[in-house]
Amino acid sequence: MLSELPIKRIPLPTPFPVGDINSYLIISDPLTIIDPGPCYQPSEDLLYRFLKESGVELKDIKRIVITHGHADHYGMAGKIQRETGAEVLVRDREVEKLELTPGYIENKRRIMLTTGISGETLDMDGLYRGDVPFTHPIDKIKTYSGDCLLGFDNFEIRLLHTPGHSGGHTSLFWEEMGVLFSGDLLLPEITAIALIEYDPREKNLRCRSLAHMLKSMELVGAINPSLCLPGHGDPVSGPAALARSRIDFHKVRLDEIYSIVPMGRENAADPCSLSRVYYPNVKDLDIILAVIEVVAHLDYLADEGRIEEYIDEKGVSLFYRRLQ
Ligand SMILES: [Zn+2]
Numbered sequence: 537m538l539s540e541l542p543i544k545r546i547p548l549p550t551p552f553p554v555g556d557i558n559s560y561l562i563i564s565d566p567l568t569i570i571d572p573g574p575c576y577q578p579s580e581d582l583l584y585r586f587l588k589e590s591g592v593e594l595k596d597i598k599r600i601v602i603t604h605g606h607a608d609h610y611g612m613a614g615k616i617q618r619e620t621g622a623e624v625l626v627r628d629r630e631v632e633k634l635e636l637t638p639g640y641i642e643n644k645r646r647i648m649l650t651t652g653i654s655g656e657t658l659d660m661d662g663l664y665r666g667d668v669p670f671t672h673p674i675d676k677i678k679t680y681s682g683d684c685l686l687g688f689d690n691f692e693i694r695l696l697h698t699p700g701h702s703g704g705h706t707s708l709f710w711e712e713m714g715v716l717f718s719g720d721l722l723l724p725e726i727t728a729i730a731l732i733e734y735d736p737r738e739k740n741l742r743c744r745s746l747a748h749m750l751k752s753m754e755l756v757g758a759i760n761p762s763l764c765l766p767g768h769g770d771p772v773s774g775p776a777a778l779a780r781s782r783i784d785f786h787k788v789r790l791d792e793i794y795s796i797v798p799m800g801r802e803n804a805a806d807p808c809s810l811s812r813v814y815y816p817n818v819k820d821l822d823i824i825l826a827v828i829e830v831v832a833h834l835d836y837l838a839d840e841g842r843i844e845e846y847i848d849e850k851g852v853s854l855f856y857r858r859l860q
Pocket of ligand 1 (some may be wrong): 604606701728
């Protein structure tokens with residue numbers, strides 16, 4: 537159980553629809569915080585108060601580990617680093633999300649345009665203009681790749697690459713104790729979205745985020761932790777069953793999305809219009825998330841050979857089912 541481990545869960549409020557985010561403090565040497573939450577006053581106040589009440593001084597934080605480059609998880613990292621000099625650790629693949637390099641924003645935008653969504657719609661979402669509120673610049677980022685070990689005084693925690701929700705998403709596995717910090721890979725109350733990104737090897741292609749996510753879920757089944765400490769929501773015991781149910785959920789969704797793909801090349805449709813069929817009531821900017829969800833499944837279906845894809849003269853993907 538969590539209370540027997542040198543781990544504190546700190547649920548922090550966020551200004552985002554997802555609600556609270558869990559920050560975790562590992563009370564060992566070096567004192568480490570996983571996902572310090574957004575740079576948002578109520579969250580910051582609560583974090584500092586929690587540390588104080590736990591008898592921890594802010595200056596004692598030596599290391600900040602970020603599971604992935606989303607503002608609700610990493611926003612405070614730069615501020616804490618400025619105040620403490622703590623090391624900020626991020627998987628190499630996620631760094632551009634934290635630094636918001638112009639190339640990154642450009643690629644993010646370009647890859648979304650392959651779904652048939654309009655540039656005007658993307659412009660309404662600050663994320664596609666490089667505007668990421670509730671974050672603080674991070675002066676110095678230390679990167680890593682692969683599945684490396686995070687050393688503590690008398691134990692080690694493995695940094696597992698678990699892509700899907702984000703290309704460089706990391707889960708932390710304390711094998712000896714059977715504890716998995718799952719970030720946004722596995723959440724008890726919601727199914728994390730497989731966000732599309734460009735393929736780092738071929739920037740004009742979408743990376744296969746759903747395939748990556750299902751593989752990451754399989755990994756949870758294979759390592760079979762006894763306790764999962766997610767990025768949002770309560771701890772989950774025996775998370776392999778939850779991972780299995782998430783895989784099953786996507787299998788059903790794959791069949792549903794397959795059923796709305798038109799028959800015949802002449803009727804081929806882009807992911808944006810298919811998302812309006814799959815989510816007929818979607819409003820405003822939620823269309824962006826709807827398109828992402830649908831295209832991630834379409835790519836998976838195309839890779840399985842169940843549907844066909846071709847790219848039109850504007851670079852937009854069109855999908856169809858072969859006539860029998
Ligand atoms: Zn996230």
